[in-house]
Amino acid sequence: MRKAMQKAVGEFISSDPMSSLLLVDIGVWAFRDLLREYPSRVKNIGIFEPGTVGIAAGLSLLGITPTIYGISPFIVQRSLEQLKLDFVYQKTGGNFITTGASYDFSTLGYSHYCPEDVITLKTLPGFEILTPATPDQFTRLYKACANNGKPTYFRMTDHCNKNEAEIEFGKAKLIKSGKKGTVAVWAEMLDAVVESCRDIDVNILYYTSAVPFDYAALQECTDSKLVLCHPFYKGTFSDDVQKTFGGTVEICEIAVPREVLRNYGTKAEKDMALELTPSGIKSKIDNFLK
Amino acid sequence: MDETAVLKSLRKGILNTAHIGRDGNIQSCFSSLEILWALYNGGMNYTPENRGTPFHDRFVLSKGQSNLALMAVLAECGYIGREELNSFCKINSRISMQADRTKFDGLIECSAGSLGHGFPIAVGMAFAAKIRGSGEHIFTLVGDGEMNEGTMWETMLFAASEDLDNLTMIIDDNGSINKMLKGFDLTKKLEAFGFVVEKVSGHNVDEIKNALQKRGGKPTAIIAKTVRGYGCKTVMEDNSWFHRYPQDDELAVLCREVDEF
Numbered sequence: 092m093r094k095a096m097q098k099a100v101g102e103f104i105s106s107d108p109m110s111s112l113l114l115v116d117i118g119v120w121a122f123r124d125l126l127r128e129y130p131s132r133v134k135n136i137g138i139f140e141p142g143t144v145g146i147a148a149g150l151s152l153l154g155i156t157p158t159i160y161g162i163s164p165f166i167v168q169r170s171l172e173q174l175k176l177d178f179v180y181q182k183t184g185g186n187f188i189t190t191g192a193s194y195d196f197s198t199l200g201y202s203h204y205c206p207e208d209v210i211t212l213k214t215l216p217g218f219e220i221l222t223p224a225t226p227d228q229f230t231r232l233y234k235a236c237a238n239n240g241k242p243t244y245f246r247m248t249d250h251c252n253k254n255e256a257e258i259e260f261g262k263a264k265l266i267k268s269g270k271k272g273t274v275a276v277w278a279e280m281l282d283a284v285v286e287s288c289r290d291i292d293v294n295i296l297y298y299t300s301a302v303p304f305d306y307a308a309l310q311e312c313t314d315s316k317l318v319l320c321h322p323f324y325k326g327t328f329s330d331d332v333q334k335t336f337g338g339t340v341e342i343c344e345i346a347v348p349r350e351v352l353r354n355y356g357t358k359a360e361k362d363m364a365l366e367l368t369p370s371g372i373k374s375k376i377d378n379f380l381k
Numbered sequence: 382m383d384e385t386a387v388l389k390s391l392r393k394g395i396l397n398t399a400h401i402g403r404d405g406n407i408q409s410c411f412s413s414l415e416i417l418w419a420l421y422n423g424g425m426n427y428t429p430e431n432r433g434t435p436f437h438d439r440f441v442l443s444k445g446q447s448n449l450a451l452m453a454v455l456a457e458c459g460y461i462g463r464e465e466l467n468s469f470c471k472i473n474s475r476i477s478m479q480a481d482r483t484k485f486d487g488l489i490e491c492s493a494g495s496l497g498h499g500f501p502i503a504v505g506m507a508f509a510a511k512i513r514g515s516g517e518h519i520f521t522l523v524g525d526g527e528m529n530e531g532t533m534w535e536t537m538l539f540a541a542s543e544d545l546d547n548l549t550m551i552i553d554d555n556g557s558i559n560k561m562l563k564g565f566d567l568t569k570k571l572e573a574f575g576f577v578v579e580k581v582s583g584h585n586v587d588e589i590k591n592a593l594q595k596r597g598g599k600p601t602a603i604i605a606k607t608v609r610g611y612g613c614k615t616v617m618e619d620n621s622w623f624h625r626y627p628q629d630d631e632l633a634v635l636c637r638e639v640d641e642f
Contacts, residue, residue, distance in 0.1 A: 111512065132512050136542075139535035142501050146536060149505015152482075152491065155512055157505075172495060173532075177502060181492055182483055 092247050095226030096188060097121050099233040100158055104129060107238065111150050113143055115161040117190070122160075144170040144187075148177035151185050156238055163191035163205035163246065167212060174242065179215045184240040186233070192248040192279065193322045193347060197358045206347040209301045210327040212244055219243040220301040221260075222278040224252045228299055235260040248322075250358055252281045258299045263308035269293040271380050272316030275309060275328075277301070280320050280367070287373035291380065293318070304331045313340055318376055320345045322367070343379035345372055384586060388414060391453045392612045393636045394466065398449060399626040402469030404478055407616050408609040408623045409524070410450035412555040412583070416522060416605055417447065417454045419589035420551075425520050429459060432487065436515045439506060441491045443499025444524040444553055445479040452476050460488055497530025499523070500550060504536045507548035507600075518547045520593065525567065526557030534574065540600045541575025548600040549593060550576070553583060555607040567604060576602040583607035613638045 097118070104110050104125055111132040114122060119135045126133050132155070136143060140161055147157035159166065166189050167174075178185055193206035212220050219241050223229040229247065236243045256264045263275070266285065269292040276284040277298045284295060294312045298305065309317075309331075317340050319328055325346045332342060347365060354364060362368050366375070382390065392411060399405030421427065425438035442451055449469065456463045461475075468474040475484035479494040491502050503521035510517040527533065540548055558565050571578050577597035581588040583605030592603045609623070610616030613635055627635055 109513075136539050137535075139532075139538075142504075142532045142535035142539065145498060145501025145532060146505035146508060146539060149491075149502040149507075150509045150512075151505075152502065153506050153509035153513070153517075155509045173498065173501075176492070176495055176498055180483070 092223070092226045092229050092249070092251055093121065093190070095229050096233070096245075096247060099230045100160075100188070101125050103158070103233070103237050104133060107156065109154055110156045110158070110238075113147060113157060113159045115140055115143055115159065115165065117162065118160050140165045140170045141173050144173035145177050147185050148173065148181060148183060151178070151183040152181065156184065156186070158186040158188060158237065160188045160190075162196075162203060163189040163208050164203065167205060167208045167244070171211065174212070174218065175215055178242040179217055184242055186237055186243050186245065188245040188247060190247050190249070192246060192250070194352060194361050195249045195358060197361050198355050200355065201352055204352050206322065206324045206352075208244070208246060209323045213302060213327070213330075215242075217241065218302060220246070221299060222246045222301060223299050224248055224278045224281060225255050226251065227255060228258050231258060232260055232299065246278070248279045250279045252279060254281050254285050256281070256297050258297070261300050261303040261305060263305040264297045265308070265312065266295040266297050267293070272318060273309075273313045274318040274320055274376065277321035277323070280322050283362075283367065283369045283372055284320050286369040287376060291373070291376055293376070293380070301327070304328075306331065306335050309335050316341050316343075316380060318343045318345060318379060320372060323347060324349050343375060345375050387457065388418060389612070389639050389642070391418070391450075391457060392639045395449055395453050396613075396627050396632060396635050396639070398453070398466045398469045400628075400632050401467055402471070403626050404470050405449060405626040406446035406478065406624055407626075408620070409444065409446040410453075411610045411612050411616060412607040413444065413447035413522060413553050414450045414454070414612070415584045415586050416551055416553060416589055416607075417451050419586045419593065420520060421454050421458050422586075424590045424593040425518065432460075436517055438518045438520060439490045441499045441503040441506065441519065441521040442480045442493050443496070443503065443521050444527055445493030445496070445499070446524075447522065447553070448476075448478060448480045448493065451480060455488065496524070496527040497532040500527075501532050501536040503550070504540045504545065504548060507540065507545040508543060510547055511543070511545065516547075518549065520549045520551065522551045522553060524557060525552050525554040526561070528552070528558055528567065529561070537571075537574045537576065537600075544598065545600045546596055546598050549603060550600065551593075551603045551605055553607050554604050555583075555609045557609075571602045571604075576600050579603045581605050584611055612642050614642065
């Protein structure tokens with residue numbers, strides 16, 4: 092996905108002289124050609140995320156579309172006030188691409204984890220939150236939104252799905268149809284859900300967008316039982332489900348528990364510890380549908 | 382009316398507006414008034430005629446608590462109607478304690494409120510002007526107390542690195558930071574961060590205007606020495622006026638003090 096991101100961003104910067112890319116001292120080698128080719132508006136400006144987001148807002152207010160590339164918690168949490176006041180309140184647009192996902196940097200510890208990125212950004216009205224999980228999905232979403240005048244978060248993952256779903260901005264994609272319930276799944280959890288539901292008769296509805304949220308697809312697919320499966324903190328979509336169904340649907344949520352994650356290991360080992368593997372997911376769905 | 386009389390009139394107007402709106406940062410507004418007046422009266426390339434065009438100088442109020450002074454100056458200069466000041470802090474007003482760009486069509490460049498935000502945005506605007514090759518100069522008013530915020534210094538590093546000579550930061554230095562931190566030498570710090578530093582009396586309009594024209598091939602910082610509540614004895618001496626509005630029985634007394642100053 093990183094390569095697809097570099098290509099998509101490179102094409103945008105090359106095609107639009109009123110655009111700018113700000114690196115927070117990551118991706119510098121990958122963007123070396125772009126840095127050389129457009130030195131006045133492609134910058135590695137150093138490690139100061141809040142200030143960088145503020146500078147990006149200044150660019151945006153004067154008509155230069157900024158794209159920032161950084162690590163999830165340092166953009167979402169360290170710079171949250173800048174996202175809120177400098178972008179959302181000022182009604183101006185920008186692109187915030189992050190690496191790290193929930194715990195992709197599994198050995199770097201809690202400072203580099205961010206399973207709370209989506210629920211945190213959902214507190215900012217009008218902030219688009221996109222969660223592509225294949226290179227093609229990133230490209231589609233970035234092309235659709237990079238210049239739409241809104242603040243947009245692109246959450247990248249290093250653990251892409253092998254299931255390639257052809258997606259559309261803001262729309263959920265029905266991956267599989269079934270009768271016993273619906274599993275709504277986000278981001279890199281799709282592969283595990285597809286595998287875990289191979290012998291379970293359920294709809295699988297795949298989302299690459301947390302905001303805007305495709306309420307209509309969820310309503311259309313869901314009868315009485317709904318499983319939410321995502322790599323974010325539990326409760327991330329509680330308001331969306333409440334808004335769609337009130338209390339009329341039985342819910343099972345399979346997601347990252349709201350705990351301080353103190354262990355290390357690999358991404359796979361963390362998934363196992365959190366029971367977010369195909370077998371862990373299958374067991375929970377089987378129990379729920381009994 | 383001469384300039385001194387106009388500024389006295391503006392101070393009395395600010396007191397009256399705060400009285401009507403039942404809120405105010407009077408000390409900050411009086412501290413910044415001459416700086417704001419200088420900016421909109423020849424200090425920057427911004428006039429009723431060119432403000433509708435894309436390429437005029439721009440002003441960012443980073444020190445948001447001086448917004449009522451800014452509004453008073455904009456009204457005096459004819460950018461908004463004087464009667465609109467009477468809506469200060471009302472439910473659907475365009476005018477509140479903090480500048481709000483979303484309520485104005487280009488007149489306010491940037492919303493303010495949380496300190497340490499306007500300056501980085503001004504740096505981004507100066508950077509944007511360089512990319513556009515538009516020749517705009519970006520002026521921003523910050524408070525010396527605001528210099529405690531980390532975002533000020535991290536974006537100064539960038540402004541200096543990019544040689545943003547189209548950026549002027551005016552520091553309303555009313556002695557706030559030295560009440561909090563010992564031995565804070567603002568001049569040395571600004572110079573170390575790559576700014577050309579000018580020093581003026583922040584209540585001398587001519588000195589301020591001259592400094593606003595200085596260009597030194599680097600970003601410029603103007604340290605404007607000011608006094609909190611300047612122009613009204615009680616507001617200067619009683620720090621409760623940092624965030625307070627005049628009651629019915631205080632308004633006339635304070636206005637008289639402005640006249641007598």
